[in-house]
Amino acid sequence: MSVIFMNKRRYLTVVSLFLALLAVTLTVAPMIGSTAIDFSKAFSNQITFADNVDANILFIVRLPRILLAALTGAALAVAGAVFQAVLRNDLAAPITLGVSGGAALGAVIAIRLGWAFTFLGFSSVPVFAFLGAMTALAVVFSLVRVQHRELPTSYLLLAGVTVNFFFASMVMLIHYLSNITQSFQIVRWLMGGLDITDYQTLISIAPLVFGGIGVIIYLSRDLNLLSAGAEPAMSRGVEVVKTQLAGLLAAALITSVVVAVTGPIGFVGLIVPHIVRLMIGPDHRLLIPSVMFFGASFMIFCDTLARTLLAPTEIPVGVITALIGGPFFFWLLKRQQSS
């Protein structure tokens, strides 16, 4: 019996299928919304852009939002896949590890201090979000290092919950000490939303997200070995500590840049890697790009629901992902218990 291995052809087929899915979602989503758009008008040269309502809705309201959804979904899902591989744990994700919580705290501190000041050309919010995410990650990583052996799920989740609680209390405290305007900003931000965006924001976060994902793609075969155990990986030539550090740093970076803009959007980083792994297996060379495209499509899908379900009222997209993700997380826990 001949054994069939992974090869370039299978890789290209699978990845282009997921890319096609994203292309379809990207095309369909702008057509759906609370207001019907006439596309012939939107692309017409006869009307000036300022007077062209259809073009305005399409290019100023919907498109940047959809692109932000794509970036956010891709970043959170890839980060989730990396956390799961490096920590060798099914339930690791930005939200369960407290990384999103850390980023949230950082961002809230920045909002409280005022949006205005910038740091090395970045607005203070993403910088603080990144610092917060790194703090959470440092706690988790110190656990991995000290333990050296397998980190039991219960231990990891407990650490994540503790970190999340701590950061959530801090957020509450800052919230409590804020004035009405800041308080409103914080609440809107914490709900997780994609609605306040423009092309400038997109342009500033896209390079960081793509850079981070690039690093992760470069590490993808190392991630395969790492997910099969630190010591076996080391004996097969993986620079384990360096790979863990690079992977976790890149994952924290992409998480925090999107969280800084959208607020914490839960469960995407947990669900998407699992769904894709069920479809195509755990090889990270395939998994990472597929998760990226699927995460982007999934987020656009959730956001389209958020925009249209109760139109003209909008539901924060974080609510939709949590409503889908909560039960899914529960199912995962159940399944892990029974195995």
Next chain:
Amino acid sequence: MELKRSDFRYDREPVIRDFSLKIFPGEFVGVIGPNGSGKSTLLKLLGGILPGAKSSVYFDGLDLSIQKRKTLAQSIAWVPQENPMVFPFKVSEVVLMGRHPYLSALAFESEEDCQIARRAMDLTHTSQFANRLFNEISSGEKQRVMIAAAIAQEPRAMLLDEPTSALDLKFQMEILNILKIMNRDQGATIVMALHDLHLASKFCDRLILIKNGTLVVEGSPATVLQKEILKDVYEIDVNIIRDETDGSFLISPEAQDLNS
């Protein structure tokens, strides 16, 4: 391969103490000793997979700690006693991971790599379940798959931690015969930790007996497997019977007199 006056401790508890050891190319060495004596740790030290270990281990005269992991992995393979996988990798994928040290970051395995993995699976009789999930096969099958992955790594030395612990008699012999063939035909150096003293004496040129992280005695099976030595190390009385067919030794623990 050489270990010079090495110590190793987990959480300040010394596991290996002042240990010096030389292993020559092409040797078939067995590491024996009671539970918790430091056999596994010794193998990991030799493989250079205990980061932060204050030990000087040399392979071909070169200090392990200053070499690149990939270079090292092309020379030395390590087979753990068990290797739980979190994710649903297929058996063939696990074996192919043995080719990692030969591939650059973004490369895919070549047809040649796949051929090497196939041969390793044929040799270990794991081809028939190549497409099954690693997590779903028996522990004996897992051990054979881990050995296949190590063979695919094409190392000059293999370090194996209890490679036969989950295997029945037939597969024990099969695995040890495979190692013997690797040793004889390809000149691979084999160092394995083993509980079964009889099998150790059957296959190994040299035995290293350790207790509490220190070397008790080393030498040919006949020198090491002696009544007094074993009583001292294992704290039981044994009878040693020589199997005349191949010169190996059967160790028969004396029944305790439960009435006394």
